[in-house]
Amino acid sequence: MAELSFAALPDHALKRVRLGGLEAIYHAPSGITHLLAEPVPDLLDALGTIGAGRFATPRELLGQMAEHFDIQGDDPAEPPELVLGERLAELAALGLVESRRQA
Amino acid sequence: MTDGWSVARALTDPASVAGLNADQWTRLLAAARALSLIGTLAEILADQPLPDHVSRVLADVRLSNQTGLRQALWEAECARMALADYPGRVVLLKGTAFAAAALDAARGRSIGDLDILVARDALDQVEALLLQARWEWVKPDPYDDAYYRQWMHELPPLIHAERDRMIDVHHTILPLTARPRPDAAALLANARALPSGLYTLSPADMICHAAAHLIADGDLSGGMRNLWDIDRLVRQFVEEDAGFAQKLEERAKLHHLHDAVARALRLAYRLFGTPAIWPIRPGTADALFLRRITAVDGWGRKTRKLTRQGFYIRSHLLRMPPAMLARHLWTKWRKGHRSQL
């Protein structure tokens, strides 16, 4: 099955404001406000660093983030890129990141 | 001029509002709201010199228009994502379609639920995908449910668990029990693709749908807005395609909606001066339809109750053969629903 890859939205699509320990995100296309905890803001930052509209696989993103984060799921045996992939897919379902299947 | 007609006048001749006093403005705005046309009025009057306070009220309406538009397009996008694995065409209908295709008719239009059209044999799959993506049933009543599935032209209503917005999934544009029987397969086959991968009806089919919706579906409560849609659509399509009138003729005949379209065009001509792309031959009951459509007062109340009742009975007759009608209403009565008659 083709793998999913993800990209940041253009800058104007999200408004992000830090509120205490969380981040409030206004998603312009839907008008919906999301309240997200770590490490989601960092996920978005990492994709943003790669560049809006430039797609990366979870593995590639992991490389970007691994310098600063240990990524682990509830099951320590689970590979981190799977965990990352799940979080990214959730964000894509909300429209907060773009996703596509690559051949 | 009644308050309903004054809304039509303001829409067709925006400069005419220059002479309105405070009381007339008050009545115009209330009537426009009741006709679901305040959004349109606000856009049409956007460049007119207006008294300060009227200007503020309509500026607020335009802000609401923006929000409504955004929510409608996002809802369509969510449906698209949910149905990504369904290989067939998903056709947007009504206001959302106008917005997605950036048509003139979308300007200031209030958009309610999301309406989509799919092939009848796709209903099960589409239903399953929507439920998976967290839409839920609105009406749990088994009788209504059975009625819907068997006789209506759509799935029972679904509402999204988080976003709290409804989606209506149609497989044709009129109930199966109604007299005119549009050609659903032809509607799907002629649909136009949007960049997103969703579809809209072809221009001629859009007019047919709007006309069907207006005449056959209605107690006509959205009548004037529907006719405004038709006015905007006709003007735009005629400008873009010199042969449009002929295409409309062919499609209307195909869908057995020729009378409905003719009536809609006549009524739009009377209300808004819509170009007469078909010859206008006055129809019986046109005056009655117009009275019903303009039946709103300066307080925003629907008026002329007797006429309204007549139309409601008529709309049920159109949807169901009399014997079925009796059974349906009796069952509703027995369960304690207020009878529609």
Added chain:
Amino acid sequence: MRHACFITVGPARFRIGSDWRAPIDQLRALYSDYPMDEVVPDFTVRLQSTSALRRYVRPQVAIAGDFMLPDAVPLPLEQGLLAAEMAMNLQMALGWRRHLLLHASAVSRHGRAVVMTGVSGAGKSTLSALLAERGWRFLGDEFVLLDPDTGNIAPFPRPISLKNAAIAAVEQEVDDDTRFGPVMRDTPKGTIRHLRPRAEWVEQMARETRPALLLFPRFGYPRAVRRMDEAESFVRLTQASTNYVALGDRGFDALTGFVRSVPACAIDYADGEEGAELVERLWSEQGVRAAAA
């Protein structure tokens, strides 16, 4: 509609129509200090009879207008004043776009306002009434209007809707029967009586003020104070706002700006006296902190 009046409250103008005379007469009395000129209104409200017969026999008031709820339950004519208030609230809640609306009360002193928000019955109305009688400026007890561009509060002072036990408590503080409206019993929320705002608050309606303190009061609990962080305030305020979503990014900017610049506390108090005293203390402390910053 046979009977009608116009009322301006803060920045909002209402046109109210009625099938009966009594509610309009009562409105004219309760709002006698307010501008009542015939203007192009922001909203039209209709108090209408449910049927031709019921206009006269056990008359019931159905609430209608520019914005309506499909399943609204009609009220008996004796509660027509309440119906009018609910109808006006509904128009604001569903239709107002010029400000972010918070379901809250507010009072101010020296240009700095305390905003009190919470569920119905938590005490924000009564608290605002008590503070107002102690020299605070009354800004409203139902809606707080936040300007998305400036962050200012636009006053929306209306007759305060006192309920049940609070009626007696406030009647004690306000020794003037002309300031009260009729007593309405057996309403959906119990017994209700309106307290008319002082004329000066109505006169100053157009003067905006700055928010300085946000409180989440809870009546009938042992005295307690707890600081609330920005995220929690933000979430609770989105729940307390009827038009946050409708305002889109303006609403987002207004609310994030608000919670980041206005300190917030949850306060519990056993009775009105204790509550008022808590509010005054916290407001003073916040003023000292702000001045020192």
